[in-house]
Amino acid sequence: xxxxxxxxxxxxxxxxxxxxxxxxxxxxxxxxxxxxxxxxxxxxxxxxxxxxxxxxxxxxxxxxxxxxxxxxxxxxxxxxxxxxxxxxxxxxxxxxxxxxxxxxxxxxxxxxxxxxxxxxxxxxxxxxxxxxxxxxxxxxxxxxxxxxxxxxxxxxxxxxxxxxxxxxxxxxxxxxxxxxxxxxxxxxxxxxxxxxxxxxxxxxxxxxxxxxxxxxxxxxxxxxxxxxxxxxxxxxxxxxxxxxxxxxxxxxxxxxxxxxxxxxxxxxxxxxxxxxxxxxxxxxxxxxxxxxxxxxxxxxxxxxxxxxxxxxxxxxxxxxxxxxxxxxxxxxxxxxxxxxxxxxxxxxxxxxxxxxxxxxxxxxxxxxxxxxxxxxxxxxxxxxxxxxxxxxxxxxxxxxxxxxxxxxxxxxxxxxxxxxxxxxxxxxxxxxxxxxxx
Amino acid sequence: xxxxxxxxxxxxxxxxxxxxxxxxxxxxxxxxxxxxxxxxxxxxxxxxxxxxxxxxxxxxxxxxxxxxxxxxxxxxxxxxxxxxxxxxxxxxxxxxxxxxxxxxxxxxxxxxxxxxxxxxxxxxxxxxxxxxxxxxxxxxxxxxxxxxxxxxxxxxxxxxxxxxxxxxxxxxxxxxxxxxxxxxxxxxxxxxxxxxxxxxxxxxxxxxxxxxxxxxxxxxxxxxxxxxxxxxxxxxxxxxxxxxxxxxxxxxxxxxxxxxxxxxxxxxxxxxxxxxxxxxxxxxxxxxxxxxx
Numbered sequence: 122x123x124x125x126x127x128x129x130x131x132x133x134x135x136x137x138x139x140x141x142x143x144x145x146x147x148x149x150x151x152x153x154x155x156x157x158x159x160x161x162x163x164x165x166x167x168x169x170x171x172x173x174x175x176x177x178x179x180x181x182x183x184x185x186x187x188x189x190x191x192x193x194x195x196x197x198x199x200x201x202x203x204x205x206x207x208x209x210x211x212x213x214x215x216x217x218x219x220x221x222x223x224x225x226x227x228x229x230x231x232x233x234x235x236x237x238x239x240x241x242x243x244x245x246x247x248x249x250x251x252x253x254x255x256x257x258x259x260x261x262x263x264x265x266x267x268x269x270x271x272x273x274x275x276x277x278x279x280x281x282x283x284x285x286x287x288x289x290x291x292x293x294x295x296x297x298x299x300x301x302x303x304x305x306x307x308x309x310x311x312x313x314x315x316x317x318x319x320x321x322x323x324x325x326x327x328x329x330x331x332x333x334x335x336x337x338x339x340x341x342x343x344x345x346x347x348x349x350x351x352x353x354x355x356x357x358x359x360x361x362x363x364x365x366x367x368x369x370x371x372x373x374x375x376x377x378x379x380x381x382x383x384x385x386x387x388x389x390x391x392x393x394x395x396x397x398x399x400x401x402x403x404x405x406x407x408x409x410x411x412x413x414x415x416x417x418x419x420x421x422x423x424x425x426x427x428x429x430x431x432x433x434x435x436x437x438x439x440x441x442x443x444x445x446x447x448x449x450x451x452x453x454x455x456x457x458x459x460x461x462x463x464x465x466x467x468x469x470x471x472x473x474x475x476x477x478x479x480x481x482x483x484x485x486x487x488x489x490x491x492x493x494x495x496x497x498x499x500x501x502x503x504x505x506x507x508x509x510x511x512x513x514x515x516x517x518x519x520x521x522x523x524x525x526x527x528x529x530x531x532x533x534x535x536x537x538x539x540x541x542x543x544x545x546x547x548x549x550x551x552x553x554x555x556x557x558x559x
Numbered sequence: 560x561x562x563x564x565x566x567x568x569x570x571x572x573x574x575x576x577x578x579x580x581x582x583x584x585x586x587x588x589x590x591x592x593x594x595x596x597x598x599x600x601x602x603x604x605x606x607x608x609x610x611x612x613x614x615x616x617x618x619x620x621x622x623x624x625x626x627x628x629x630x631x632x633x634x635x636x637x638x639x640x641x642x643x644x645x646x647x648x649x650x651x652x653x654x655x656x657x658x659x660x661x662x663x664x665x666x667x668x669x670x671x672x673x674x675x676x677x678x679x680x681x682x683x684x685x686x687x688x689x690x691x692x693x694x695x696x697x698x699x700x701x702x703x704x705x706x707x708x709x710x711x712x713x714x715x716x717x718x719x720x721x722x723x724x725x726x727x728x729x730x731x732x733x734x735x736x737x738x739x740x741x742x743x744x745x746x747x748x749x750x751x752x753x754x755x756x757x758x759x760x761x762x763x764x765x766x767x768x769x770x771x772x773x774x775x776x777x778x779x780x781x782x783x784x785x786x787x788x789x790x791x792x793x794x795x796x797x798x799x800x801x802x803x804x805x806x807x808x809x810x811x812x813x814x815x816x817x818x819x820x821x822x823x824x825x826x827x828x829x830x831x832x833x834x835x836x837x838x839x840x841x842x843x844x845x846x847x848x849x850x851x852x
Contacts, residue, residue, distance in 0.1 A: 189816075189817055193816050193817075196604050196605055196819070199605055199606075200605065200606045217603075217604055217819060220603065221603065221604070221605040221607060222607070223607055224605040224607060307700070363710075370709055370710050371709070372709045373797065373799065376689075377709075514818055514819065514820070516817050516818065516819075517813065517814070517817050517818035517819075517820075520797070520798070520799075520813070520817070523799070524799060524800070524801045524802050525801070527709075527710060527799060527800040527801040528800075528801035530710055531710045531711060531712070531800065531801065533801065550818075553619075553820065553823075556601060557601055557602065557603040557608070558603060
């Protein structure tokens with residue numbers, strides 16, 4: 122009986138869904154993405170708005186799992202000849218995607234072919250630089266960008282007697298010790314995204330190279346360099362603090378962000394995109410601050426780099442489908458839409474106009490939290506060490522780096538040994554990639 | 560009295576075999592030969608350009624110390640999972656085989672976990688034992704027991720072993736129970752009359768008579784731990800920390816799917832296939848001798 126009812130309900134739902142789609146031929150555009158929670162709603166809303174704004178094209182978003190899952194699903198679909206039109210790929214997949222000539226359609230080409238108005242200078246350079254060739258041709262369309270910030274539980278800091286939000290690493294260590302003494306026995310401070318936080322952002326913020334060739338932006342024949350004395354010193358500091366949990370490791374991805382929301386960790390470095398979740402879960406006064414730096418490093422802090430994802434257009438599709446995709450990208454670039462998207466999701470605005478509009482609206486006076494990543498990104502004119510990074514095999518390389526950091530934090534290796542090995546293993550992977558990406 | 564069946568049609572026996580042969584070909588020989596072929600290629604993730612590199616993938620594989628480490632991890636992981644899941648299931652099955660009230664309900668509950676997908680099983684265990692989110696990790700912390708699978712490799716190993724064992728117990732239980740029920744009561748009763756206690760009856764009568772089942776399960780369990788557990792490992796530890804739970808099959812998955820290194824990954828799966836074929840052959844040659852059908 123229950124089954125029959127379910128069947129009937131499903132049939133009704135199916136009829137409704139069919140009835141909702143127009144009877145005449147619309148060009149369907151498949152959009153595979155990896156957005157969950159509030160961000161998933163935003164994706165669906167964007168598609169819906171676009172679909173109702175015109176009648177020729179229909180964007181169909183589908184959730185395909187985590188970032189690596191989505192990327193792999195897209196690659197597998199491409200090999201099987203059923204790739205989606207638009208695929209959301211996280212920033213570290215950039216090198217893999219751009220080396221796949223023929224599998225992708227560069228965005229600048231797409232916009233030109235479709236005759237859509239497109240000015241690459243309208244976009245924020247620290248964001249588009251990540252997704253453009255060295256000549257400045259935009260390959261993929263930035264969608265959700267974020268940077269890393271330090272989230273602060275103001276209530277707990279006050280309770281622990283930390284008067285000011287720490288700015289430098291030594292200040293963070295002091296604050297964490299006070300927090301630990303004040304009852305945060307299991308976590309003084311922590312971070313998500315092991316490799317992004319401790320290697321990638323750390324290097325850019327201190328203007329030291331992750332690898333040669335401008336961190337790989339200028340060519341695939343790059344070599345890793347993050348076993349410098351500064352990197353070793355930082356890892357050693359964390360290892361020392363891990364012993365009594367003044368620093369406590371939180372895993373490679375973002376699953377442990379809940380440690381901030383629950384109040385366990387009062388200082389937590391993670392993506393600025395955590396904002397929407399923090400707003401929903403944290404029952405205390407919180408804010409974001411720029412990442413800490415070592416004051417004895419000349420020129421620090423430099424500028425942060427972005428994370429997040431961009432939209433790649435897959436190759437081998439029909440011209441009218443490309444036209445629809447181009448129209449969709451124009452739709453996404455609209456200043457009001459970008460400003461709204463930024464203010465609702467906490468992700469960065471991708472156009473200069475949207476940033477300026479948010480400033481003019483007085484948005485940051487009420488929400489200083491959301492300006493922190495933008496201030497970090499635009500802190501100084503980017504250098505070769507802080508423009509971004511582009512390494513092949515980056516998805517797996519991050520795991521290899523994190524493995525070594527874990528071994529060091531677990532006391533199995535010295536900081537120098539761990540970073541040397543991470544660099545050596547990473548270089549071997551880069552050479553394999555260089556051979557396949559000709 | 561012996562009845563012999565004679566096929567007059569010469570084609571018929573082959574025709575009857577065809578469906579099975581097709582399935583074996585499509586689901587084993589075809590993909591296996593693809594893997595062997597791919598292990599000689601170097602290819603980018605999208606399959607846009609591929610190049611024949613001979614044995615280079617194998618050379619770099621055997622030059623990589625982390626591959627030997629994953630072999631060792633596999634050895635530890637598979638022996639623990641096979642031994643624990645077989646012995647616990649046998650214990651449960653012997654208990655369920657007794658005359659119990661509500662035996663049906665008990666048996667049904669025992670079999671349920673088998674219906675859970677490996678990745679889902681992994682997520683369940685994460686929720687219980689995640690150092691910060693886990694409902695069971697909190698009491699551990701109260702008891703001042705150090706529990707940190709994010710950094711401690713042994714803790715991570717315990718976690719994946721528990722998840723993999725839990726998942727496999729129901730399957731083993733089912734077969735053990737069926738095996739136990741097919742043991743003639745009269746033999747056990749005769750043993751009891753001769754004065755053999757329950758333990759002695761179990762080891763001298765039940766266990767030998769159960770040996771075909773045990774042998775079958777041993778083979779199936781080895782195949783299970785070698786091939787089917789990467790879903791659990793991926794969900795629970797992602798092979799970490801510091802590679803402590805990267806088994807050979809997880810490495811195949813990680814290098815191929817996450818790393819896009821299809822040639823290297825194919826070479827690993829060929830090695831894995833050879834190992835499992837060899838293991839199974841050894842089992843049939845030596846262990847099977849001790850089996851009493």
